[in-house]
Amino acid sequence: MPTHTFKLNGKQISVEAEDNVRLLWVLRDLLGVTGPKYGCALEVCKSCTSHINGKAFNPCSVQVKDIEPADEVTTIEGLPATVGKDLHPMQEAWLKYDVAQCGYCQPGQIMAAVAKVRQAQAEGRDITDADLDELRNICRCGTYSRIREAVKAGAEDMGA
Amino acid sequence: MAEHRRSLDRPSDRPADRRGLLGRRKVLGYLIAAPTLAVGVSWMTNESDPRAADAAVPSVPQPVDIFDLGDLQNLAAAPTSGLITVQLKSDGTAYFAVPRAEVGQGITTAFAMMVAEELDLPMDKVEIALADARPELLMNQLTGGSNSMRSMYLPVRTAAAIARQRLVETAATHWGVEAGKVTTRKGVLSGPSGRTATYGSLAKLAATAKTITVSAELKSPSEFSVLGKPRNRVDAHDIVTGRKQFAMDLDVPGAKPTMVARPPTINGTLRSINNLAALRALPGITDVVGITHGVAIRGETFGQCIDAIQKVDATWGPGTVDDESDTTVLAKLRAAQLPMAAPALPLLTKTIDAEFVFAFTSNSPLEPDCAIADVGPDSAEIWSCLKVPIVAQEDIAKQLGLPIDAVKVHVVQGGGSFGRHLFHDVAAEAAEISQKMGKPVKLSWSRTDNFRQGRTHPMCTSRVRVNYLAGNVLTYEQRHTSVETDFGHGLGEMITAFAADLPVGGNLSFAETIFALTQSSPYNFGVTTQLLNEIPLKFNTGSMRNIYSPNVVCAEELVVDQLAAKMGQDPVRFRRNFLKDQRLLAVLNKAAEVGNWGKAMPKGTAQGVGVHSEYRAAVATLVEIDCRPETVNRPVEGEGVTGPRVTKAVIVVDPGFCINPRGLEAQMFGGLQDAIALALTSSLHIKNGIPLEGSWDNYFYTREWNSPLDVQVVIMPNTSDSPSGAGELSVAPAFAAVACAYARATGTMPTYFPINHGKLSFEPLPLQPSTPQSPTDGLDHTF
Numbered sequence: 018m019p020t021h022t023f024k025l026n027g028k029q030i031s032v033e034a035e036d037n038v039r040l041l042w043v044l045r046d047l048l049g050v051t052g053p054k055y056g057c058a059l060e061v062c063k064s065c066t067s068h069i070n071g072k073a074f075n076p077c078s079v080q081v082k083d084i085e086p087a088d089e090v091t092t093i094e095g096l097p098a099t100v101g102k103d104l105h106p107m108q109e110a111w112l113k114y115d116v117a118q119c120g121y122c123q124p125g126q127i128m129a130a131v132a133k134v135r136q137a138q139a140e141g142r143d144i145t146d147a148d149l150d151e152l153r154n155i156c157r158c159g160t161y162s163r164i165r166e167a168v169k170a171g172a173e174d175m176g177a
Numbered sequence: 178m179a180e181h182r183r184s185l186d187r188p189s190d191r192p193a194d195r196r197g198l199l200g201r202r203k204v205l206g207y208l209i210a211a212p213t214l215a216v217g218v219s220w221m222t223n224e225s226d227p228r229a230a231d232a233a234v235p236s237v238p239q240p241v242d243i244f245d246l247g248d249l250q251n252l253a254a255a256p257t258s259g260l261i262t263v264q265l266k267s268d269g270t271a272y273f274a275v276p277r278a279e280v281g282q283g284i285t286t287a288f289a290m291m292v293a294e295e296l297d298l299p300m301d302k303v304e305i306a307l308a309d310a311r312p313e314l315l316m317n318q319l320t321g322g323s324n325s326m327r328s329m330y331l332p333v334r335t336a337a338a339i340a341r342q343r344l345v346e347t348a349a350t351h352w353g354v355e356a357g358k359v360t361t362r363k364g365v366l367s368g369p370s371g372r373t374a375t376y377g378s379l380a381k382l383a384a385t386a387k388t389i390t391v392s393a394e395l396k397s398p399s400e401f402s403v404l405g406k407p408r409n410r411v412d413a414h415d416i417v418t419g420r421k422q423f424a425m426d427l428d429v430p431g432a433k434p435t436m437v438a439r440p441p442t443i444n445g446t447l448r449s450i451n452n453l454a455a456l457r458a459l460p461g462i463t464d465v466v467g468i469t470h471g472v473a474i475r476g477e478t479f480g481q482c483i484d485a486i487q488k489v490d491a492t493w494g495p496g497t498v499d500d501e502s503d504t505t506v507l508a509k510l511r512a513a514q515l516p517m518a519a520p521a522l523p524l525l526t527k528t529i530d531a532e533f534v535f536a537f538t539s540n541s542p543l544e545p546d547c548a549i550a551d552v553g554p555d556s557a558e559i560w561s562c563l564k565v566p567i568v569a570q571e572d573i574a575k576q577l578g579l580p581i582d583a584v585k586v587h588v589v590q591g592g593g594s595f596g597r598h599l600f601h602d603v604a605a606e607a608a609e610i611s612q613k614m615g616k617p618v619k620l621s622w623s624r625t626d627n628f629r630q631g632r633t634h635p636m637c638t639s640r641v642r643v644n645y646l647a648g649n650v651l652t653y654e655q656r657h658t659s660v661e662t663d664f665g666h667g668l669g670e671m672i673t674a675f676a677a678d679l680p681v682g683g684n685l686s687f688a689e690t691i692f693a694l695t696q697s698s699p700y701n702f703g704v705t706t707q708l709l710n711e712i713p714l715k716f717n718t719g720s721m722r723n724i725y726s727p728n729v730v731c732a733e734e735l736v737v738d739q740l741a742a743k744m745g746q747d748p749v750r751f752r753r754n755f756l757k758d759q760r761l762l763a764v765l766n767k768a769a770e771v772g773n774w775g776k777a778m779p780k781g782t783a784q785g786v787g788v789h790s791e792y793r794a795a796v797a798t799l800v801e802i803d804c805r806p807e808t809v810n811r812p813v814e815g816e817g818v819t820g821p822r823v824t825k826a827v828i829v830v831d832p833g834f835c836i837n838p839r840g841l842e843a844q845m846f847g848g849l850q851d852a853i854a855l856a857l858t859s860s861l862h863i864k865n866g867i868p869l870e871g872s873w874d875n876y877f878y879t880r881e882w883n884s885p886l887d888v889q890v891v892i893m894p895n896t897s898d899s900p901s902g903a904g905e906l907s908v909a910p911a912f913a914a915v916a917c918a919y920a921r922a923t924g925t926m927p928t929y930f931p932i933n934h935g936k937l938s939f940e941p942l943p944l945q946p947s948t949p950q951s952p953t954d955g956l957d958h959t960f
């Protein structure tokens with residue numbers, strides 16, 4: 018079986034897996050990293066959203082062979098370390114606004130929110146409601162209002 | 178699930194003799210023989226909801242239908258069986274295993290608040306777990322009907338209050354002082370001369386060697402410092418760090434990923450697997466077996482199970498509704514509608530007749546159905562999110578041919594439920610697979626399985642006829658007709674606690690009884706009848722954040738707006754004139770004030786209002802909707818629908834006693850988003866025996882781009898000492914408000930829900946293979 022190596026949450030790791038296995042299952046079933054959730058494996062619900070080289074992506078729809086050794090994959094578990102703290106400002110905002118209900122979508126929501134804010138900040142502007150309308154992450158509990166509040170608050174702290 | 182659709186005008190009624198001085202209530206419980214302090218409380222000795230006695234409730238299947246008498250005697254023999262218990266550990270934490278399921282509704286947080294309040298303990302010293310199936314609780318272990326707060330509020334507080342009192346008495350004896358001189362605060366006991374002791378240090382000393390009955394006093398609401406104050410979820414930190422574990426995240430040794438290839442129609446069966454050897458030889462696959470409704474595949478990763486599903490060559494037998502489509506079901510419903518029965522009416526009486534159709538909808542949460550099963554020759558162990566674990570345990574034991582006590586059922590927190598986890602379909606299937614493979618399995622249904630084979634809220638119609646004359650409504654008749662809703666899970670303590678001698682025969686009469694008990698018009702509309710008829714089509718059905726109310730109330734409130742228009746009255750003024758219920762009137766008035774009812778709005782936009790009382794609560798919802806073409810036709814990238822947008826919502830709720838304002842607000846938010854989906858976008862299209870929907874880009878639950886930017890929840894001052902139900906509460910009035918707003922904005926009353934059902938807005942995924950292959954282009958869509 019082929020061996021794949023890449024950087025996961027700050028650590029270079031190696032894992033044996035068939036080439037075509039989607040990264041989500043490599044993370045969850047082979048490496049025991051269960052923060053990214055399975056909601057559809059169709060690149061639709063976005064509950065597995067994680068980062069590759071700092072950008073949001075859905076590991077359910079990437080074959081492990083397409084991950085390069087130098088690629089840095091960050092899941093919700095590795096997000097705080099990207100800012101050298103116990104919690105990322107977006108996670109703090111999620112706590113402050115008590116966003117979660119069941120919590121199943123929230124790792125993906127937070128990872129998508131961080132990427133969306135970075136995108137806006139890279140363009141030198143604040144995050145807007147129009148940006149947030151582009152988020153496709155399903156929250157079946159319907160906590161969208163608090164997600165909006167928290168992303169805006171988290172964005173301010175990310176900018177600081 | 179539902180409760181009676183009335184709030185009570187005088188909700189605080191309570192027998193005076195149950196209260197002592199200071200408004201404190203005396204309660205009974207047991208000190209249980211255990212190594213450290215343990216308190217048990219019976220469900221029955223302290224009535225959970227003294228107001229509930231006024232609700233005439235029918236009988237459900239007697240306990241014997243659920244448990245054999247012998248089983249019951251064995252389980253009930255222990256003196257402390259059937260109790261809910263709070264234990265104090267030596268480290269000073271209070272432990273409480275809730276006989277309920279947490280699925281996002283926030284009950285673990287609310288229970289922690291109750292324990293913290295009565296025990297004078299910091300919240301972080303309260304540990305709440307979910308209890309395994311406890312058959313001795315009979316039907317007292319059901320999470321549904323928005324009933325958990327109402328049924329558990331007194332027993333949990335009682336257990337905590339007794340524990341606190343025992344600690345005080347223990348400290349007093351230990352120090353040789355009067356109990357009245359000992360106080361408690363934040364998990365520490367204080368006595369005269371500055372003596373202090375932590376709870377943990379006295380946990381063993383406070384234990385009892387034999388079980389004894391004791392009494393204690395509950396705090397009066399005026400003394401509360403935790404209950405009634407906003408609290409964040411107890412599991413919030415675990416959630417935002419990805420540590421919260423759902424069934425699929427559990428590491429049970431040997432329980433490898435398992436999925437099922439399924440037939441192309443609902444409940445189809447497997448006739449033969451035509452390439453078994455080839456499937457077993459696929460990379461990463463460990464086992465393949467035929468089961469009742471498919472081909473079960475176990476492998477090293479779920480991805481390889483999905484790969485194998487693509488290769489399955491099987492012959493399928495028919496399902497249970499192969500000849501049914503939306504149109505055939507609707508024709509059958511219309512043929513089954515019960516006749517109207519209005520009496521002879523005066524001359525000049527005018528009539529409004531309306532019929533509303535509600536499409537099938539999916540109660541699937543975001544977490545796909547998942548269960549772990551480890552079945553051996555003599556025993557079995559199950560892990561899954563189960564709202565009625567006792568029934569699951571009994572059914573699975575029967576299925577496996579094992580005694581009930583050989584099947585251990587662990588309740589896992591769920592990634593949503595919305596009615597889905599009242600049933601244990603996935604757990605039963607996991608048990609079947611594990612038994613056939615002789616190995617532990619971690620079974621996940623795929624997303625497509627969840628939509629196509631999982632439970633649905635059935636299609637239904639609501640016909641309404643009103644007769645009115647000279648400013649009065651003489652009759653209101655509503656005939657609700659539905660594909661059969663499965664109540665196979667039983668209905669738990671809210672019914673059995675008041676079990677009368679009503680014989681219940683078959684699902685229809687039971688459903689009729691539930692309908693009659695839960696549905697009632699809040700208006701003074703003269704002779705009022707609301708009746709249910711069901712047709713026995715064998716779809717997989719169940720509740721979905723209530724059973725009937727969202728549909729019944731939406732239909733009623735649309736007709737109320739029509740009546741108001743015919744009588745030349747404003748919708749809010751009309752409701753004020755006709756509402757019977759003072760609490761509803763109060764929330765309506767508040768919503769109209771906060772939402773600035775009647776303000777000038779551009780053409781193509783409008784306000785709408787809906788009111789509803791249930792679960793001893795009252796809610797009014799006011800929304801604004803934008804139906805202008807530039808909004809309706811706004812683009813969205815990829816598959817998805819836009820359409821009219823609800824731009825603002827005000828929800829005013831009178832919850833009786835509000836346990837946790839932040840949690841209640843969250844439930845109101847969620848119900849609103851469900852309602853927007855039900856009114857505007859989300860439904861299943863049934864074609865030739867199966868839903869066409871297979872992903873969240875087909876089943877259009879509300880997304881950010883459909884969600885209002887301005888949502889306000891107003892919680893009214895407490896009108897009672899007892900909490901009402903909240904989980905399902907806000908769906909019905911919000912559904913009605915959105916529908917009424919749409920009618921006012923467009924000038925056309927919608928009669929088929931959701932309003933976009935008539936146009937299929939997606940390309941259906943193939944029916945075979947039953948689970949589509951995952952994409953590979955994820956790196957092309959980064960942002």
